[in-house]
Amino acid sequence: MTGMERVPMGPPWSVDLIADLHAGVLPPEVAAQLRPRVEADPDAREILQALDATLEDLHALPSIPMPDHVAARIDAALAAEARPAAPVVSLDEARKRRNRRLGLGGAGVLVAAAAAFGIVLAVSPGGQGPSNEAKPAPTTSSQNATPPLALKSDQLGSAVGDVLKAQNFGPLETPDRLAGCLKGGGITSSGNPLGISPITLDGKDAVMAILPAGLGQYRLVVLDPKTCGPDKPEGVLANTTIGAK
Amino acid sequence: MISLAKVRAVTAAASSDADLISAHAAGDPYAFSELVKRHRDRMWAVALRTLRDPEEAADALQEAFISAFRAASSFRAESQVTTWLHRIVVNACLDRMRRRQTRPTVPLPEAGPGEPVAPRDAMSDRETSLMVQAALMELPEEQRAPIVLVDVEGYSVAETAQLLGIAEGTVKSRCARGRAKLAKVLGHLRNRIADANVPADGVNVQEQRQWEGR
Numbered sequence: 512m513t514g515m516e517r518v519p520m521g522p523p524w525s526v527d528l529i530a531d532l533h534a535g536v537l538p539p540e541v542a543a544q545l546r547p548r549v550e551a552d553p554d555a556r557e558i559l560q561a562l563d564a565t566l567e568d569l570h571a572l573p574s575i576p577m578p579d580h581v582a583a584r585i586d587a588a589l590a591a592e593a594r595p596a597a598p599v600v601s602l603d604e605a606r607k608r609r610n611r612r613l614g615l616g617g618a619g620v621l622v623a624a625a626a627a628f629g630i631v632l633a634v635s636p637g638g639q640g641p642s643n644e645a646k647p648a649p650t651t652s653s654q655n656a657t658p659p660l661a662l663k664s665d666q667l668g669s670a671v672g673d674v675l676k677a678q679n680f681g682p683l684e685t686p687d688r689l690a691g692c693l694k695g696g697g698i699t700s701s702g703n704p705l706g707i708s709p710i711t712l713d714g715k716d717a718v719m720a721i722l723p724a725g726l727g728q729y730r731l732v733v734l735d736p737k738t739c740g741p742d743k744p745e746g747v748l749a750n751t752t753i754g755a756k
Numbered sequence: 757m758i759s760l761a762k763v764r765a766v767t768a769a770a771s772s773d774a775d776l777i778s779a780h781a782a783g784d785p786y787a788f789s790e791l792v793k794r795h796r797d798r799m800w801a802v803a804l805r806t807l808r809d810p811e812e813a814a815d816a817l818q819e820a821f822i823s824a825f826r827a828a829s830s831f832r833a834e835s836q837v838t839t840w841l842h843r844i845v846v847n848a849c850l851d852r853m854r855r856r857q858t859r860p861t862v863p864l865p866e867a868g869p870g871e872p873v874a875p876r877d878a879m880s881d882r883e884t885s886l887m888v889q890a891a892l893m894e895l896p897e898e899q900r901a902p903i904v905l906v907d908v909e910g911y912s913v914a915e916t917a918q919l920l921g922i923a924e925g926t927v928k929s930r931c932a933r934g935r936a937k938l939a940k941v942l943g944h945l946r947n948r949i950a951d952a953n954v955p956a957d958g959v960n961v962q963e964q965r966q967w968e969g970r
Contacts, residue, residue: 526936526939526940526945527932527933527936529936530932530933530935530936530939531928531929531932533932533935534928534929534931534932534935535913535928536925536928536929536932557945557946558939558945560944561939561944561945562935562936562939562944564939564942564944565935565938565939565942565944566907566935568884568888568938568942569888569892569903569907569908569938570907570908570910571881571884571885571888572885572888572889572892572908573885574797574798574801575797575800575801575804575805576797576800577796577797577799577800577817578810581800581810581813581814581817582796584814584818585792585796585814585817585818585821586789586792588818588821588822589788589789589792589821589822589825590789592822592825592826593785593788593789593825675818676815676818678811
């Protein structure tokens with residue numbers, strides 16, 4: 512304290528100055544001298560009351576419940592985190608090496624999620640047999656700076672972390688189109704997907720959607736945007752459920 | 757199934773947040789989810805009110821909870837679990853705010869009558885809440901974050917200063933500025949007073965700087 516602070520002259524005083532007094536911004540000795548003068552002035556007193564009323568309004572703001580789809584999305588992301596690491600270390604290492612080779616290095620979440628889900632997924636590819644050889648993702652893309660996630664049909668879980676963060680319908684474009692494609696596969700889902708993103712599955716352009724599937728469970732669906740539709744079950748390339756059983 | 761149900765029941769019955777953190781560190785797979793369940797609405801409100809955009813708020817919370825999940829085993833009970841969780845959430849929100857600096861906040865008009873939307877008496881509680889919420893969303897981010905923490909969430913000035921990484925005096929003066937704007941927009945200040953007492957921009961800047969940081 513310098514003891515040199517000037518007590519602002521008034522009335523009138525600015526609303527901001529009175530708000531400073533109200534919020535305890537002013538040095539104590541200035542506030543001590545100013546407060547009785549402010550309280551003696553009807554206009555200034557009214558400003559103090561207005562600030563009090565504002566505080567009451569703010570205190571009274573109700574809590575905002577987290578929407579179900581956000582809660583489900585966060586639960587799914589935490590479930591992915593909570594999965595124990597794959598016991599077969601060499602497999603994990605092999606995947607890391609392969610991912611690096613495919614240009615997916617640096618996607619820590621993806622690798623971690625691969626370790627987490629790779630061993631628990633029972634994938635039921637719709638229609639076609641899975642190819643055992645992953646092909647590199649197309650490296651040229653005129654639409655996006657980053658190529659879509661490149662996945663193999665036996666490692667869908669590796670994309671969970673990234674797909675959950677996305678709401679990119681890609682070539683499906685709209686929720687209606689997605690709903691139509693899901694219907695084709697006999698999958699009913701209300702509301703928006705928890706996450707959706709274009710991917711490549713075994714080198715083929717596709718779209719992965721993650722949907723809520725009951726208590727603590729999530730459905731991973733991979734769709735072929737070129738063929739899927741309400742009456743075309745063949746457009747569902749993969750459909751599997753993950754999460755607590 | 758029975759054993760899983762039992763584990764869940766034990767987890768849910770854990771008496772405190774700190775117990776849940778310990779259980780999580782000890783490998784209980786449900787402890788952290790339970791902790792999130794307890795606090796998610798409050799954290800959602802903070803994220804939404806700070807960031808305004810629901811998608812961004814959801815992204816920030818997901819990031820925050822995942823990083824809390826990873827860091828929880830090294831949590832030391834020097835602070836309350838809620839404060840610790842809040843700090844992680846607020847930091848995730850602030851990171852996002854910094855990243856989107858190019859998208860400016862629409863400021864409230866500094867001058868002008870600040871006409872309230874409707875006479876206060878005629879409004880229901882719900883309408884009032886919506887109006888307060890809307891007015892809060894219009895504040896500049898630097899004022900909104902401290903007001904959300906101090907005036908809505910009930911944190912002390914000292915805790916808020918710590919959470920936001922700014923001086924206590926700065927928290928107070930940003931709250932003061934924000935409250936003055938809200939008082940006008942919410943119709944608590946009669947226009948005559950607001951007009952007469954609101955100086956041109958900058959008049960108080962020197963005083964404010966002089967007193968900030970105390």
